Every structure is written in C-alpha cells, then in structure tokens.
Amino acid sequence: MATESSGFEFEFDPGFESDRLRIAWYAFIGVLLAGGAVAAYIRLTEGMASTNLTSIVPWGSWVAFYIYFVGLSAGAFLVSTMANVFEIEGMHRIDRDALFAAIISMVVALLFVWIDLGRMDRMYFPFIWRQLTSALSWEVHAYVAYIGILVTELYFSMRIDLARVAERASGLRERFYTVLTLGRDDTGEASQAFDRRWLKRAGILGIPLAIFTVHGGTGVLFAVSKARPYWNSGLFPVIFVISALLSGTALVMMIYVLRTKLFDGDSVDPELLDRLAQLLIGFIIIDAALTAIEAFIPLASLHPHEIETWQVIMYGPMSWSFWWFMVGLSWVFPMVLLSKKSWRRTPSVMVLAGLSVVIGIIAVRFNIVIPAQILPVMEGLPHGSYFPTLVEWGSSIGIMAVGLLLYTLGAETLPLTPLGGDHE
Amino acid sequence: MSSADGETLPGVPSVGRDEFDAMVDAETTDPREELADVDADTDLGIEMAEDAKRVARGDLSGDEYWAKHDAAAAAEFGDDYRETPNPAVDAGDQTVSTEAAESMQCTVGSMDTVAAESVGTGDGEGGIGAGDEKWGMVIDLQKCVGCDSCTVACKAENRTPPGVSYNVVMEEEHGEFPNTTRTNVPKPCMQCENPPCVQVCPVSATYKMDDGVVNIDYDRCIGCRYCMIACPYGARYFDFGENYDDEVDEAGEITSPEYGVDRGKREENKSPIGNVRKCSFCTHRLERGEEPACVETCVGDARNMGDLDDPDSEVAAMADSSRAFQLKEDEGTDPNVYYLK
Incomplete structure (x- = not known):
C-alpha cells in the first residue's frame, strides 16, 4: 500500500509479509490461548488448591513470571530511552518497538499478579487501602504510573505517523488512526518538535521511575524480607535492575530483527544490531559479576542459612535450572554467540542469542523466588519443595499468549517502524 | 463382694x-x-x-x-x-x-x-481487641512434654482446615543414643510488638490491636501472601479451601468466631478461603474471659496467658525471670510469646 503525497513519501504496510506465516502464527497463539483458558478455568473454580503452593512455599511460578515480565518491561523501556532521551545515533529505529514491548510486558506482569491473588475479586483493594511501610503497596502504584508514562511516550513517539496514516486512509481506518492521535492531526515541523520535546520529558521522568521504583522497587520488595536472608541484601535490587536491562535488551534485539524481517520485509541494519549486541555483552558481564559478588558475600559470612540456600541452588534437585538455564542460556551461550563481530552482524545468530537470554532470565527469576523458601524459617519446621502444576504452567503460557496476541495485533496495525525509514 | x-x-x-x-x-x-x-x-x-x-x-x-x-x-x-x-x-x-x-x-x-450482648461492649467502646491488657503468653519448656494436645485443642477450637494449624510443636531430637535429648518448642503466632507481617501488608488487612494481638481482617485480605514471606516464625498459613469433609460429616457447618466475627458456615469462595490465617490468641475466648484453648488444655500446665502490662500478673513475672527468652530475639520483632528455658 504505497501512498503518494506532497513533500513526504512513505510506505505503510504493517503486518506479516507472508499470509501463510500470519495464519500459522495466529493458529499457534490460538492453541496456547485455548490451553491457557482450560488452566485458567480450573484455577478459577478450584482456587489456589490447583497449584503446588503450600504455606511453606507460598510464592511460586506466577510470582517468578511476574517479576520476570516487570524486568523485561523495565529493560525494554530503558533501551528506548537511549533513543528518545540520550539520543544515541541510529537507535530511533527501535524506540517504538521497545516502548510497545514494555507496555505489553507490563500488562502480562499484572495479569500474573492478578492470577496469583488468593482473592482475585479484591484486586482493586490496594487502591482503596494502603500501607506506607509496604513495598508492595508502593509498587502497585508505581506500576500504574509507569504504564501511564509508557503509553504517553509511545503516543508522542508515534503520533505524527498516526496522523500521516490517518490523512491518507479513509472510512473506519481513518477513524481508528484519528482516534489514536487524540485529535492532534498536524503533521508539520512544529508539532513534531513538540512531540519530541514531550517524549524526552516523559522519558526523563520515566527513567528513575523504571529503575528505582518499578524494577528496583520490585527487588526491594524481596530484599526487605529479613526473614529470608538470601533476599535480604542491598545488592539485590541492583541485580534486579541489571538483569532487567539484560533481558530487555535481548528482547528488543530479537523483536527488532524479527519484525523488520517478517513484518517490514526490510533488511536489518548491521550497525544497529552490532550496537545492541555490544550492549548485551556489557549487561551479561555486569549481571554475572554482580551475581558472583552476591553469592560470595553470604558464603564468606558463613551464615548457615545463606550457605544452605546457595547449596540448594547449586546442588539441589533444581540445580539444572541454575547451571543450564541461568548460567548456560543467559550468560555463557549468548556470550559465545556475541563474541565474533561477524556473528553480531548476522540477524539469525542474534535472534538466537536474544532468545537464549530471554529464556535464561526466566530461570534467574525462578531461582530468586523459590530457593529462599525451601529452607524453613525456623529450625524444626519442615523444608519446602515446589514444582508448578500443569494448571500453573498452562495458565502461565496462556497469559504469555495474551501478551503475544496483543503484541501481534499492535504490530499489525500500528506504525511501530518510523515511516520513511530512519527519517525521524 | x-x-x-x-x-x-x-x-x-x-x-x-x-x-x-x-x-x-x-x-x-x-x-x-x-x-x-x-x-x-x-x-x-x-x-x-x-x-x-x-x-x-x-x-x-x-x-x-x-x-x-x-x-x-x-x-x-x-x-x-x-x-x-x-x-x-x-x-x-x-x-x-x-x-x-x-x-x-x-x-x-x-x-x-x-x-x-456483653461481648465487645465490656469496655464500652472499640469492640474486639480494644482492651487495656497487653496479652502475652509464657510457655515453660521444662513443663512441655511434647504431647501436641495444644495443637489438637487449637484445631478443635478454631476449626482450622487441613494445612492450617495455628499452633505447632517443633520437636527435635539431639545427640546419639544413649545421650539424647529432645526439645519441644510449641509455636503459636508470636503477636510481635514490631510485626513484620503488618509492615508489608499492602492493604493494611493485618494490624495490631490495642490489646497487642495481631489481627487479620479476612474481608480485606487479598491473599497476596507477602506476610507469609515476611514472618520470621512461619506462623502464617494460607487457606487453600480444603476441608475435612471426608473425615468428619458436616465439618464446615460451624466455624470459629475468629477476631470476634461469626462467619457462619464454611463455603467455597467465601473468606477466609483464599486468605492468610494465623493464631489470634483465641481473641474470641479472651473477650469472654476465657484462656486460649491451647493454654486451657495443656496437660503439663506449661502454657500461661495473661496481661504483660500488669506487673502483678503471673505472666509478667515469668517473662521477667532470668529463664525467659523470646524466639529470634535479634530480629527486633519483640514477640509477646515468651519461653522459659
């Protein structure tokens, strides 16, 4: 759908290049959603008894996925600020991709919080009653503010292209895009400058919000638990942010390649890919180093509870998730793929590296949440054990499928790629 | 004859x-x-x-x-x-x-x-938990024989479902035969002066009452279980909705009026199912002038209940003795449950 216009030329054809791929993709999401719906139905009718959670291990896979997606969101958002706040050259291309992925991740994260509540019907209570000393109370509000910032940013980043598309569309499509511009349909230089200014302002506000409250705060939520020495460290929230940046960068890199190839039908910019890949190298090193420090300090303290927790992580029945997923997939394997310059410029290799990190960080989140609950808080109480039930796995996959669906629908309709190439 | x-x-x-x-x-x-x-x-x-x-x-x-x-x-x-x-x-x-x-x-x-009529109106104001006392429990470990009858009495009194046990006895054997010892540490909710559970609750559903007992408002609790993570004593339990229906006919017909609230029959999707639960020092019994069920039933008279603020009370004297200690004193929680070594 090429459209001619005076002064500005662009091509706007979002959505899959291949119709067969589109059908296959939606069918895949449909299968996941159907499975998730069955699991969610069992969850709703049988309550929390459908999980493998106990009073000894009260937090499980849903909490792990919740912090995983909050991290993914915060990481993707911070990558977007490299374009719209720090104005790093060539990064504008991925600005909207990162913002949109951050929004969807946040929606998915909140769905995980919701399904995890013992009383799902009371999900709005934290907005009615508060507790100033509760990190969770603050977090819930921070998430809402953060989603507000993300949506604001995406709007200012994308509005001019929405207006351009609306200008050339007709009927329902015109209405759709006009509504999304919120009536600001000016495509002139002045309006673009206005948008950029406010985009930057929102981004500046968003950075501390994302680092200190949204994801750092989620780390604080765990770190304040003095009853769980494994979490009770000052470095903990910092590692939270770093691993968020790691997973967010990997996600954005993956999305950039896949959407450029499969939706835009363009070729990937090797310079941009290399830049993202180098960023990923930096984050892997920082994440691994800080995790080593975080392990070393308690081990050196000889505090029995902490040593035993690390023993559970490294040698316990679930140690495969630490060695294969956390160390292997999120650090070692991607590091190998990122080591060669020619590989860093090969889209397929970088998709593999990104996917590896994105999956590996899931294990990082599980290894945060579960091991701290295995050892009893008091000698004489029983040890915990936990592995999610089919209902927990199924509902988790279903919730993620909701995210995939929302993302795909957005990518098929919105101008996530700046119109006119790197024009912006 | x-x-x-x-x-x-x-x-x-x-x-x-x-x-x-x-x-x-x-x-x-x-x-x-x-x-x-x-x-x-x-x-x-x-x-x-x-x-x-x-x-x-x-x-x-x-x-x-x-x-x-x-x-x-x-x-x-x-x-x-x-x-x-x-x-x-x-x-x-x-x-x-x-x-x-x-x-x-x-x-x-x-x-x-x-x-x-008399329950909750005794002080003329405030209702449940508004008393002037600071309820405290002193457990004499020399008298405890590890019979677990406190645990049983508690389950019977509070009619707690499977998986929920407000009181447990932590039993451990030490040493090798023939030089063995056995320690029994009965563990209710500590009703801490500085309760970490209250600190973390995002909706203030759990809070400290005037009489020192930590309350849970089952009508407000959203079931996020953050308090269970924060409790250093493992005193909190999640109500997964299980029942003793196979063991006892009509097991859910009667529930205990915990924190002075009579909730009638135990039913699906009704609080406290989906909520976090814990020992309330049998507040409903304290309000009637009765001791908690575990204290009343204790065969060795190891458990004592009273007003820690009253210097003449037995519990205040015991809590002050050189034998007295609290669990995890370095946590800063300052439990209102004391033990005698």
Whole structure:
C-alpha cells in the first residue's frame, strides 16, 4: 500500500509479509490461548488448591513470571530511552518497538499478579487501602504510573505517523488512526518538535521511575524480607535492575530483527544490531559479576542459612535450572554467540542469542523466588519443595499468549517502524 | 463382694455400687464448712442446694423451687440476683414454665443472648481487641512434654482446615543414643510488638490491636501472601479451601468466631478461603474471659496467658525471670510469646 503525497513519501504496510506465516502464527497463539483458558478455568473454580503452593512455599511460578515480565518491561523501556532521551545515533529505529514491548510486558506482569491473588475479586483493594511501610503497596502504584508514562511516550513517539496514516486512509481506518492521535492531526515541523520535546520529558521522568521504583522497587520488595536472608541484601535490587536491562535488551534485539524481517520485509541494519549486541555483552558481564559478588558475600559470612540456600541452588534437585538455564542460556551461550563481530552482524545468530537470554532470565527469576523458601524459617519446621502444576504452567503460557496476541495485533496495525525509514 | 445379680464381667474388679457411693461421700466436703467462708447466708445456701437436688431427682418441680426461693434469693443477693439471667429457661426442655419464669425477680433470658450482648461492649467502646491488657503468653519448656494436645485443642477450637494449624510443636531430637535429648518448642503466632507481617501488608488487612494481638481482617485480605514471606516464625498459613469433609460429616457447618466475627458456615469462595490465617490468641475466648484453648488444655500446665502490662500478673513475672527468652530475639520483632528455658 504505497501512498503518494506532497513533500513526504512513505510506505505503510504493517503486518506479516507472508499470509501463510500470519495464519500459522495466529493458529499457534490460538492453541496456547485455548490451553491457557482450560488452566485458567480450573484455577478459577478450584482456587489456589490447583497449584503446588503450600504455606511453606507460598510464592511460586506466577510470582517468578511476574517479576520476570516487570524486568523485561523495565529493560525494554530503558533501551528506548537511549533513543528518545540520550539520543544515541541510529537507535530511533527501535524506540517504538521497545516502548510497545514494555507496555505489553507490563500488562502480562499484572495479569500474573492478578492470577496469583488468593482473592482475585479484591484486586482493586490496594487502591482503596494502603500501607506506607509496604513495598508492595508502593509498587502497585508505581506500576500504574509507569504504564501511564509508557503509553504517553509511545503516543508522542508515534503520533505524527498516526496522523500521516490517518490523512491518507479513509472510512473506519481513518477513524481508528484519528482516534489514536487524540485529535492532534498536524503533521508539520512544529508539532513534531513538540512531540519530541514531550517524549524526552516523559522519558526523563520515566527513567528513575523504571529503575528505582518499578524494577528496583520490585527487588526491594524481596530484599526487605529479613526473614529470608538470601533476599535480604542491598545488592539485590541492583541485580534486579541489571538483569532487567539484560533481558530487555535481548528482547528488543530479537523483536527488532524479527519484525523488520517478517513484518517490514526490510533488511536489518548491521550497525544497529552490532550496537545492541555490544550492549548485551556489557549487561551479561555486569549481571554475572554482580551475581558472583552476591553469592560470595553470604558464603564468606558463613551464615548457615545463606550457605544452605546457595547449596540448594547449586546442588539441589533444581540445580539444572541454575547451571543450564541461568548460567548456560543467559550468560555463557549468548556470550559465545556475541563474541565474533561477524556473528553480531548476522540477524539469525542474534535472534538466537536474544532468545537464549530471554529464556535464561526466566530461570534467574525462578531461582530468586523459590530457593529462599525451601529452607524453613525456623529450625524444626519442615523444608519446602515446589514444582508448578500443569494448571500453573498452562495458565502461565496462556497469559504469555495474551501478551503475544496483543503484541501481534499492535504490530499489525500500528506504525511501530518510523515511516520513511530512519527519517525521524 | 459381688453384685447381687451376679453380672460380674471377667477382668473387671468386682466392686459394688455402695462402695463407690461411700467413696464419693468420703470425698465430699461438708457444705456448712464450705459455705461458712462465703458472705452469703449459709442456711439459705444449704436449703437451696438440698431443694435443687430434689428438683434433679424429680421430687420437686422447677416452678415450685423458684416459688419457694425467689424472694429469699432476691433479698440475699440483691442486684446481683436481679441482673443474673436464669439459666433454667435456656433450652427447650426447660424446668421452669414460662409463667413461673416471668414472675421471678431475676432477669429472664437465655445465657446466649446475655453473653452476646456483653461481648465487645465490656469496655464500652472499640469492640474486639480494644482492651487495656497487653496479652502475652509464657510457655515453660521444662513443663512441655511434647504431647501436641495444644495443637489438637487449637484445631478443635478454631476449626482450622487441613494445612492450617495455628499452633505447632517443633520437636527435635539431639545427640546419639544413649545421650539424647529432645526439645519441644510449641509455636503459636508470636503477636510481635514490631510485626513484620503488618509492615508489608499492602492493604493494611493485618494490624495490631490495642490489646497487642495481631489481627487479620479476612474481608480485606487479598491473599497476596507477602506476610507469609515476611514472618520470621512461619506462623502464617494460607487457606487453600480444603476441608475435612471426608473425615468428619458436616465439618464446615460451624466455624470459629475468629477476631470476634461469626462467619457462619464454611463455603467455597467465601473468606477466609483464599486468605492468610494465623493464631489470634483465641481473641474470641479472651473477650469472654476465657484462656486460649491451647493454654486451657495443656496437660503439663506449661502454657500461661495473661496481661504483660500488669506487673502483678503471673505472666509478667515469668517473662521477667532470668529463664525467659523470646524466639529470634535479634530480629527486633519483640514477640509477646515468651519461653522459659
């Protein structure tokens, strides 16, 4: 759908290049959603008894996925600020991709919080009653503010292209895009400058919000638990942010390649890919180093509870998730793929590296949440054990499928790629 | 001597009824001696007691009994008598007819209604947990034999579902035979002065009451379980909605009025299912002037309940002794449950 216009030329054809791929993709999401719906139905009718959670291990896979997606969101958002706040050259291309992925991740994260509540019907209570000393109370509000910032940013980043598309569309499509511009349909230089200014302002506000409250705060939520020495460290929230940046960068890199190839039908910019890949190298090193420090300090303290927790992580029945997923997939394997310059410029290799990190960080989140609950808080109480039930796995996959669906629908309709190439 | 009809059972000592009765009589205190210590009229007391026995035997009707003694009792006990409800009209099989009950000078009403009126209004304000006391428990580990009857009594009193046990006894064996020791540490909720659970609750559903007990508002709790993560004592339990239906018929018909709230039958999707639960020091019993079920049942009298703010109370003295300690003292939680080594 090429459209001619005076002064500005662009091509706007979002959505899959291949119709067969589109059908296959939606069918895949449909299968996941159907499975998730069955699991969610069992969850709703049988309550929390459908999980493998106990009073000894009260937090499980849903909490792990919740912090995983909050991290993914915060990481993707911070990558977007490299374009719209720090104005790093060539990064504008991925600005909207990162913002949109951050929004969807946040929606998915909140769905995980919701399904995890013992009383799902009371999900709005934290907005009615508060507790100033509760990190969770603050977090819930921070998430809402953060989603507000993300949506604001995406709007200012994308509005001019929405207006351009609306200008050339007709009927329902015109209405759709006009509504999304919120009536600001000016495509002139002045309006673009206005948008950029406010985009930057929102981004500046968003950075501390994302680092200190949204994801750092989620780390604080765990770190304040003095009853769980494994979490009770000052470095903990910092590692939270770093691993968020790691997973967010990997996600954005993956999305950039896949959407450029499969939706835009363009070729990937090797310079941009290399830049993202180098960023990923930096984050892997920082994440691994800080995790080593975080392990070393308690081990050196000889505090029995902490040593035993690390023993559970490294040698316990679930140690495969630490060695294969956390160390292997999120650090070692991607590091190998990122080591060669020619590989860093090969889209397929970088998709593999990104996917590896994105999956590996899931294990990082599980290894945060579960091991701290295995050892009893008091000698004489029983040890915990936990592995999610089919209902927990199924509902988790279903919730993620909701995210995939929302993302795909957005990518098929919105101008996530700046119109006119790197024009912006 | 064997019984007259020769119904002697093998293995059962052949002791006659008369001997039992004689034993009872020997143990019985002299009523006159017993009543001499009381301010009230001794003769009236003995007369009323003798007549009460006749009522029990059926020699005298309830109506006749009260017609005979109402005036004398009112004269002797005054307001105490007039304000006390007559328990005889409680049930359907009452011993006093309605007419007789109405003619009496004492308050007439079922004990239940009177009890319900007095609960929570004792202090005139605030309702449950508003008392001036600071409830505390002292558990003497030298007296604890590890019988777990506190755990059982607690389950029976609070009617907790499977997987929820407000009180547990942590039992550990140390050493090698023959030099072994066994420690039993009964563990209810510590009702901390600085409770981490209260600190983390995002909706303030758990909070400290004036009497020191940490409350959970089951109507507000969203079931996020953050308090369970924060509790250093593992004292909190999640109600997964399980029931003892297979073990006990109609297990969920009655629930305990925890924190003074009667929630009726246990039903699906109804609080406290999906909420976090814990020991309440049997607040509903404290409000009635009763000890918590675990304290009352303890076979070795190892558990003591009282007001820590009252320097004359036994628990205050025990909590102050050199034997006293708290669990995880370095956590800064300052539990109101003390142990004696």
